[in-house]
Amino acid sequence: MNPEHLKRILSRHELYILTGGKKGEAADLRYTDLRCARLRSANLQGADLTCADLRHADLSRAKLDSADLHNADLNHADLSRAKLENADLHNADLNHADLTYANLEFADLRNTNFSNADLTGANFSNADLTWTNFSRANLTNVNFSNANLSNTDFSNANLTGAKMDNLP
Numbered sequence: 001m002n003p004e005h006l007k008r009i010l011s012r013h014e015l016y017i018l019t020g021g022k023k024g025e026a027a028d029l030r031y032t033d034l035r036c037a038r039l040r041s042a043n044l045q046g047a048d049l050t051c052a053d054l055r056h057a058d059l060s061r062a063k064l065d066s067a068d069l070h071n072a073d074l075n076h077a078d079l080s081r082a083k084l085e086n087a088d089l090h091n092a093d094l095n096h097a098d099l100t101y102a103n104l105e106f107a108d109l110r111n112t113n114f115s116n117a118d119l120t121g122a123n124f125s126n127a128d129l130t131w132t133n134f135s136r137a138n139l140t141n142v143n144f145s146n147a148n149l150s151n152t153d154f155s156n157a158n159l160t161g162a163k164m165d166n167l168p
Contacts, residue, residue, distance in 0.1 A: 001032055014043055060098075070108075 015024030027047035029083070034054050041061045051071045060078045065085045072092045080100045090110040094117050101121040111131045118138045125145040133153045141161040149164075 001034060001037075006037070010039075010044075012040060013047060017043060017045055053111075 009027050009029065013027035016026050018021050021079045027044060029052050029100070030048050030050045032049070032052050034049075034052055034057055037054065037057045037059075039041055039062055040058045041063075042059070042105045043063045044067050045063050046066045047064070047068070049067055049072055051073075052119050053068070053073045054077050055073055055075045057074070057077045058073045059074075060080045061078070062082045064087050065083050065089045069087060069089045069092055072089070074092055074097050075093045076096045077094065078098045079083075079094075079102050080098045082099070082102045084107055085103055085105045086107060087104070088108045089104075089112050091112065091115045092109075095113055095115050097114070097117045098118045099114075099117055099122050102119070104127050105123055106126075106127050107124070107127045109129050111125050111130050112129075114137050115123045115135045116137060117134075119134075119142055120134050120140045121142065122139075122145045125143050126147060127144075129152050129154070130148055130150045132149075134157045135155045135156055137156050137157045139154075139159050139162050141163075142159075143163045145163055145165045150163040153155045
């Protein structure tokens with residue numbers, strides 16, 4: 001996508017958020033090629049990024065609360081300290097992604113691939129992680145309190161200091 005076009009979409013989305021939907025328009029980035037995009041600290045709350053290609057994108061510190069990222073390709077993406085509360089990431093691919101200290105509370109992460117990802121200090125409390133793949137992931141000091149971990153794959157993952165209180 002042309003950087004100027006993306007900038008216009010993000011500007012209209014910001015206005016949409018600031019005015020409670022009265023002005024601007026919600027970002028529709030479905031199926032968009034955003035490989036290597038620099039979206040650091042971008043406000044994409046509620047944006048539709050279904051099936052977007054975000055490989056190697058910089059989404060560090062981005063606000064993605066309630067965003068739709070299902071089936072998105074986030075291989076090698078930087079989502080460190082990103083806010084993904086209530087986000088829909090089911091069937092997303094986050095292989096080798098950086099999600100250090102990301103907030104994924106109440107997120108839909110069913111059947112998501114986090115293999116080889118760095119999730120140090122991430123918050124997955126109350127998230128649905130059914131059938132999620134954490135193989136070979138770094139889960140040091142991750143918070144899984146009240147998360148649904150049914151059929152989750154933790155093979156060869158580092159779970160040092162992981163909090164798993166009140167699991168269903």
